[in-house]
Amino acid sequence: MNPFEYAPALESTSIVTIKDRYGLFINGKFVAPKSGKYFPTINPSTEKKLSEIALASTEDVDLAVKAARVAYVKVWSKMPAAERGKYLFRIARILQERSREFAVLETLDNGKPIRESRDTDIPLAAAHFFYHAGWADKLQYSGNGSGPKPYGVVGQIIPWNFPMLMLAWKIAPALATGNTVVLKPAETTSLTALLFAEICQQAGLPNGVINIITGEGATGAALVNHPGIDKVAFTGSTEVGKLIATSIAGSKKAATLELGGKAANIIYDDAAIDEAVEGIVNGIFFNQGHVCCAGSRLLVQESIQDEVLTKLKERMALIRLGNPLDKNTDIGAINSAAQLAKIKELSAAGDAEGAERWSPACNIPADGYWFPPTIFTGVSQTHRIAREEIFGPVLSILTFRTPQEAVEKANNTPYGLSAGIWTEKGSKILWTASKLRAGVIWANTFNKFDPASPFGGYKESGWGREGGKHGLSAYLKASN
Amino acid sequence: MERIYVLKTYKLFIGGAFPRSESGRVYAVKDFKGKHLANTCQASRKDLRDAVVSARSAFPGWSGATAYNRGQILYRMAEILEGRTDQFIAEISALEGANPKAAALQVEESIDLLIWYAGWSDKISALDGSTNSVSGPFYNFTIPEPIGVVAVFAAAKPSLLNLVGAMASVITSGNTAVMVASEKFPLPAISFAECMATSDLPAGVVNILTGVSSELAPWAASHMDIDAIDAAGLSPKVLKEAQIAGVGNLKRIKTPPNIKSPKRILDFMESKTVWHPIGI
Numbered sequence: 001m002n003p004f005e006y007a008p009a010l011e012s013t014s015i016v017t018i019k020d021r022y023g024l025f026i027n028g029k030f031v032a033p034k035s036g037k038y039f040p041t042i043n044p045s046t047e048k049k050l051s052e053i054a055l056a057s058t059e060d061v062d063l064a065v066k067a068a069r070v071a072y073v074k075v076w077s078k079m080p081a082a083e084r085g086k087y088l089f090r091i092a093r094i095l096q097e098r099s100r101e102f103a104v105l106e107t108l109d110n111g112k113p114i115r116e117s118r119d120t121d122i123p124l125a126a127a128h129f130f131y132h133a134g135w136a137d138k139l140q141y142s143g144n145g146s147g148p149k150p151y152g153v154v155g156q157i158i159p160w161n162f163p164m165l166m167l168a169w170k171i172a173p174a175l176a177t178g179n180t181v182v183l184k185p186a187e188t189t190s191l192t193a194l195l196f197a198e199i200c201q202q203a204g205l206p207n208g209v210i211n212i213i214t215g216e217g218a219t220g221a222a223l224v225n226h227p228g229i230d231k232v233a234f235t236g237s238t239e240v241g242k243l244i245a246t247s248i249a250g251s252k253k254a255a256t257l258e259l260g261g262k263a264a265n266i267i268y269d270d271a272a273i274d275e276a277v278e279g280i281v282n283g284i285f286f287n288q289g290h291v292c293c294a295g296s297r298l299l300v301q302e303s304i305q306d307e308v309l310t311k312l313k314e315r316m317a318l319i320r321l322g323n324p325l326d327k328n329t330d331i332g333a334i335n336s337a338a339q340l341a342k343i344k345e346l347s348a349a350g351d352a353e354g355a356e357r358w359s360p361a362c363n364i365p366a367d368g369y370w371f372p373p374t375i376f377t378g379v380s381q382t383h384r385i386a387r388e389e390i391f392g393p394v395l396s397i398l399t400f401r402t403p404q405e406a407v408e409k410a411n412n413t414p415y416g417l418s419a420g421i422w423t424e425k426g427s428k429i430l431w432t433a434s435k436l437r438a439g440v441i442w443a444n445t446f447n448k449f450d451p452a453s454p455f456g457g458y459k460e461s462g463w464g465r466e467g468g469k470h471g472l473s474a475y476l477k478a479s480n
Numbered sequence: 481m482e483r484i485y486v487l488k489t490y491k492l493f494i495g496g497a498f499p500r501s502e503s504g505r506v507y508a509v510k511d512f513k514g515k516h517l518a519n520t521c522q523a524s525r526k527d528l529r530d531a532v533v534s535a536r537s538a539f540p541g542w543s544g545a546t547a548y549n550r551g552q553i554l555y556r557m558a559e560i561l562e563g564r565t566d567q568f569i570a571e572i573s574a575l576e577g578a579n580p581k582a583a584a585l586q587v588e589e590s591i592d593l594l595i596w597y598a599g600w601s602d603k604i605s606a607l608d609g610s611t612n613s614v615s616g617p618f619y620n621f622t623i624p625e626p627i628g629v630v631a632v633f634a635a636a637k638p639s640l641l642n643l644v645g646a647m648a649s650v651i652t653s654g655n656t657a658v659m660v661a662s663e664k665f666p667l668p669a670i671s672f673a674e675c676m677a678t679s680d681l682p683a684g685v686v687n688i689l690t691g692v693s694s695e696l697a698p699w700a701a702s703h704m705d706i707d708a709i710d711a712a713g714l715s716p717k718v719l720k721e722a723q724i725a726g727v728g729n730l731k732r733i734k735t736p737p738n739i740k741s742p743k744r745i746l747d748f749m750e751s752k753t754v755w756h757p758i759g760i
Contacts, residue, residue: 127615143608238730245727250720257730414729433754441754450614454622454753459707460730468612470622470751478743 028207071208085136111333261417416458496683512577
């Protein structure tokens with residue numbers, strides 16, 4: 001018997017009540033979509049339907065944008081900043097109170113392990129509201145001049161990998177800076193956003209300040225192209241980010257884009273190897289690798305590659321994949337059939353291009369979408385798995401000999417979101433950090449997030465920052 | 481008999497040298513009354529690409545130089561410009577139709593603006609950088625870094641002030657620049673290149689092209705080795721085309737409203753955040 005066998009420790013789902021059907025949250029109320037259409041949302045770990053959700057049409061988008069405009073003009077822009085902040089504090093507190101409910105719902109709808117939704121996603125989401133609440137009446141100190149102004153109505157589109165956390169990243173700074181919001185969650189993960197609408201009601205947030213419209217790509221396009229939107233904020237793929245950038249060209253719309261990545265995680269020969277191995281695992285297998293800043297390219301110094309690889313494989317053999325509601329689970333379900341197909345396609349390209357695949361023995365559940373933790377060795381820079389974002393638990397391993405080579409390889413990508421550095425030598429950390437063309441550098445750690453810490457990329461990883469003082473500028477027009 | 485004075489040949493400024501356009505093209509620049517002043521190079525897209533190569537080559541050295549060093553070189557430009565004030569007054573008067581007093585004022589403002597931006601080189605990160613109080617045992621800081629190669633389409637009038645301000649705000653942080661001078665008023669730009677060439681500015685940090693902005697803008701926008709564009713001198717129509725072409729590498733295309741503002745420097749910088757654990 002495996003000495004590391006665990007008895008199942010399932011989180012109860014009784015804390016969550018999922019309705020059979022959800023409307024759109026417009027002007028403070030749930031309303032049926034004018035389209036009359038609904039689509040199912042499923043649990044990716046079982047493929048069972050959880051609920052059905054309204055499909056917002058162009059007409060619905062229009063109603064939401066108008067509600068946001070009225071709320072901006074009549075209420076939100078006139079409210080003293082300190083009062084605006086209090087609503088954000090309220091939201092943060094209610095989110096903390098109901099955090100377990102959100103965590104369970106997030107895990108059901110997204111497939112991520114309850115350990116992560118409970119310990120990372122939801123607490124960080126609440127922290128984002130609390131952090132930004134405090135900014136609301138201090139914007140003149142944010143480096144945007146003595147009287148910075150909000151844009152007005154912001155259209156926000158968020159991805160499925162951290163549904164509730166991304167909602168918080170978008171809504172908290174937008175509201176703190178005095179904008180009103182129309183937000184579209186990702187097609188496959190709308191439930192926590194709809195539950196969040198209840199929080200807005202409980203907090204007594206004025207109607208129309210936050211509107212949540214669910215739907216598919218066309219809904220998002222209608223939102224981006226709506227003339228009543230002053231600013232677009234998007235997190236998602238670089239491909240869609242470029243479509244958005246194209247469609248708003250020539251308009252007055254501002255945009256922040258938080259897009260893809262292909263982060264290098266650099267392990268120098270003087271690193272603390274055991275810690276680095278933990279960092280590698282956290283870097284690529286956190287959230288099934290559905291992380292734009294995932295450390296998906298391991299760059300390991302040639303002299304220690306055997307040792308690192310041996311330890312990494314030993315560590316990977318201990319990773320538990322399975323029921324996301326089990327508190328012992330490390331890797332949950334892949335979010336959708338489409339994403340699973342993409343991961344499989346790119347992994348197959350890795351095989352075809354000559355890289356060597358390895359996964360630990362792993363029981364894959366019969367139903368649901370799953371992909372085992374996987375590494376590829378013998379990867380060269382031209383391989384698709386070294387260039388394209390896989391967005392799954394798949395690590396490409398490359399080697400280097402000198403720090404210069406490490407930096408050169410790390411920067412050899414159109415992306416520039418994040419990077420990792422592992423060495424016990426301080427001057428080498430700072431040298432490497434200064435050479436890496438990426439917005440977030442984790443040295444001797446990886447995948448850390450905080451509302452006070454700006455996040456966002458260089459190059460094709462996007463425009464602007466989210467979080468910290470720098471994230472506020474994305475929602476403010478600076479004054480002199 | 482009156483002495484026949486020596487006319488200046490206005491050429492491009494690429495990689496620290498003054499070449500003609502590879503295309504062999506020139507266009508006639510006229511004074512405000514329509515009288516011929518000079519045949520100026522009409523840079524081609526090949527000239528633009530050459531300029532980008534030299535700007536990219538100069539980037540590691542310039543961004544890696546100390547901020548103190550960059551500040552001194554910008555200050556040196558002001559010293560050189562001060563000594564050549566009369567030449568610029570003459571060019572500005574002839575081109576813009578400004579009276580000598582207004583032209584002199586523009587030159588003085590340009591000199592002072594150079595010094596103002598020189599002083600920012602080692603202060604901008606103190607203004608915009610931050611240490612961030614994250615919830616955990618980590619030291620976390622954010623610093624602004626130069627974005628890379630910036631293409632500048634300088635606004636027309638006042639021609640010297642716009643050119644000098646845009647240039648200084650872009651390079652003080654460590655960026656390198658490919659500048660396209662105002663189509664109508666290009667002469668001060670090339671004369672200013674002579675100031676830069678004698679200011680210890682490393683070759684390629686600033687490159688200046690003269691020509692037709694609307695011809696060069698789409699090529700600059702689609703160039704994958706240009707990271708950002710200062711679009712102040714582009715018409716709304718050309719700007720839109722540039723924004724669409726710039727999507728290829730998600731170029732940052734900005735039209736900073738003020739010629740004198742630290743925001744202008746930050747428009748062409750990226751924020752980098754670094755995390756490190758605290759522990760024993």
